[in-house]
Amino acid sequence: MQTPNLEVNLRSAVRYVLAPALAIVLAIGGLAGALAQTDPLPSWNDGxxxxxxxxxxxxxxxxxxxxxxxxxxxxxxxxxxxxxxxxRPFYFQLAFAIDRVKAMAPEHPDWQTRQPFKALLEKDTKALAATGEKGLLQIMAATHAGMTTDAFASLVRDWLASARHPRFNRHYDSxxxxxxxxxxxxxxxxxxxxxxxxxxxxxxxxxxxxxxxxxxxxxxxxxxxxxxxxxxxxxxxxxxxxxxxxxxxxxxxxxxxxxxxxxxxxxxxxxxxxxxxxxxxxxxxxxxxxxxxxxxxxxxxxxxxxxxxxxxxxxxxxxxxxxxxxxxxxxxxxxxxxxxxxxxxxxxxxx
Missing domain, CATH: 3.40.50.1000 (HAD superfamily/HAD-like)
Structure with missing residues (x-):
């Protein structure tokens, strides 16, 4: 008979590392049905x-x-x-737009002197905030429009595969x-x-x-x-x-x-x-x-x-x-x- 600690360890292994292999072993041992009845929300504390x-x-x-x-x-x-x-620290779609502005800047030399792009490229958060909603809409329009929906989807997938969160250093979709x-x-x-x-x-x-x-x-x-x-x-x-x-x-x-x-x-x-x-x-x-x-x-x-x-x-x-x-x-x-x-x-x- 398994001890409570061993059962907890088995569940942890299934969740984090060994799920495919253990599923086969436990099925052979006749225990797969028992584990199937375990907590469907293991990351939620009882409450x-x-x-x-x-x-x-x-x-x-x-x-x-x-x-x-x-x-x-x-x-x-x-x-x-x-x-x-x-x-946090801001919506991830905005992070995508900011990275797109940086990538597109060489093709738009006027952005070096035109707001809100100038503030963004210079990392001047105060000046960027001063542009308000109008500035945000300009950034979104410049980075999200003028292309096919397929091309935009490809840009999003490429960004998620490479960009990392500034605090956690993980891909945004992780x-x-x-x-x-x-x-x-x-x-x-x-x-x-x-x-x-x-x-x-x-x-x-x-x-x-x-x-x-x-x-x-x-x-x-x-x-x-x-x-x-x-x-x-x-x-x-x-x-x-x-x-x-x-x-x-x-x-x-x-x-x-x-x-x-x-x-x-x-x-x-x-x-x-x-x-x-x-x-x-x-x-x-x-x-x-x-x-x-x-x-x-x-x-x-x-x-x-x-x-x-x-x-x-x-x-x-x-x-x-x-x-x-x-x-x-x-x-x-x-x-x-x-x-x-x-x-x-x-x-x-x-x-």
Whole structure:
């Protein structure tokens, strides 16, 4: 009979290193079924948030139960920045745009004297901040438009394969939250269809989300710019990204985007900021069993700690709404025993 410590060690080995090999050995030994019944959310500490999730899933999937929801209606929506991956020191799509400006600068000598590009290239954060939203839109237009959607997707994939976070020195797509990866898999194993509903650009997110989250492009809802159909001189059709905004999928835009692109009200939603408030309100306003969750960034050691006074990922009104509505608030420091996926190669997670 295995001791408790040995069982814990076996589970740890399965999670981090030896999953494929141990799965074969345990199957031969007749123990695979036992391990299959182990905790589906191992990176979540036992506590109220974890129990709220598992209890909700049990209720809505119990055939004949009072809260049963048919699989077709088990829609779960997740914000991305700050909910599924880190959003500090600034949104990762902005980091991509900044790196694109640096790469494109030799082809645009006028940027050396023209704002906001001059401030960015000189790392003058004060001058860059002074350009405000107009400056940000100029940067995004210069780095995201005037190319085909295929070319842009290729740039995003190349950037993720090379760029590293300034604090953690890891690829940006390795700074996803391990507990949320487990939650996505757990929901899908129980018949849920998982969607990302984010203020980030949809063309920026779709090239990598299936690989990282298991969420296919057609289940990614985001902000979008105008895309134009064109036919090249050689007769080949293509889609060209233009420097015009079509739809902002943030705040009140999120339930609008859900209605427009998904067509079903979710029964389960997770966010982390005031930008997710309306999505959470829309979710719980439906009939039957409903779940609204918020990731509260409280761990300055393993990640970051911020909420009401933050300019990025501000969590103020949504935190009050969670308290008033009995929503599930996940305290990152207390409720997660892991934050990021473990490193399984020299300095990086498995890609």
């Amino acid at each position: 109220a948030p974890k129990r709220a999730i598992t209890d909700f899933v049990a209720r809505v999937t119990k055939q004949g139960g009072p809260d049963f929801v048919p699989a077709a209606e088990r829609i779960a929506t997740f914000d991305n920045d700050g909910t599924l991956w880190t959003e 700074l996803v939250y391990q507990p949320m990866l487990e939650l996505l898999a757990y929901l899908r194993a129980n018949g849920f269809k998982t969607f990302v509903v984010s203020g980030g650009g949809v063309e920026f997110m779709r090239p990598w989300m299936e690989r990282v989250y298991g969420i296919p492009p057609e289940q990614v809802v985001g902000s979008s710019g105008v895309v134009k159909f064109d036919v090249r001189a050689d007769g080949k059709p293509e889609l060209i990204k233009e420097a015009r905004v079509e739809f902002i999928d943030d705040g009140p835009g999120k339930p609008v985007g859900i209605n427009r692109f998904i067509g079903r009200r979710p029964i389960f939603a997770f966010g982390n900021s005031d930008g997710d408030l309306q999505m959470l309100q829309w979710t719980v306003a439906g009939s039957g069993a409903r779940f609204a969750g918020i990731v509260h960034h409280t761990d300055a050691v393993r990640e970051y700690a911020y909420d009401r006074d933050s300019k990025i990922g501000r969590l103020d009104k949504a935190l009050d709404a969670a308290s008033a509505g009995g929503w599930t608030v996940v305290d990152m420091k207390q409720d997660w025993n892991e934050v990021f996926p473990p490193l399984v190669t020299a300095g990086e997670v498995k890609r």
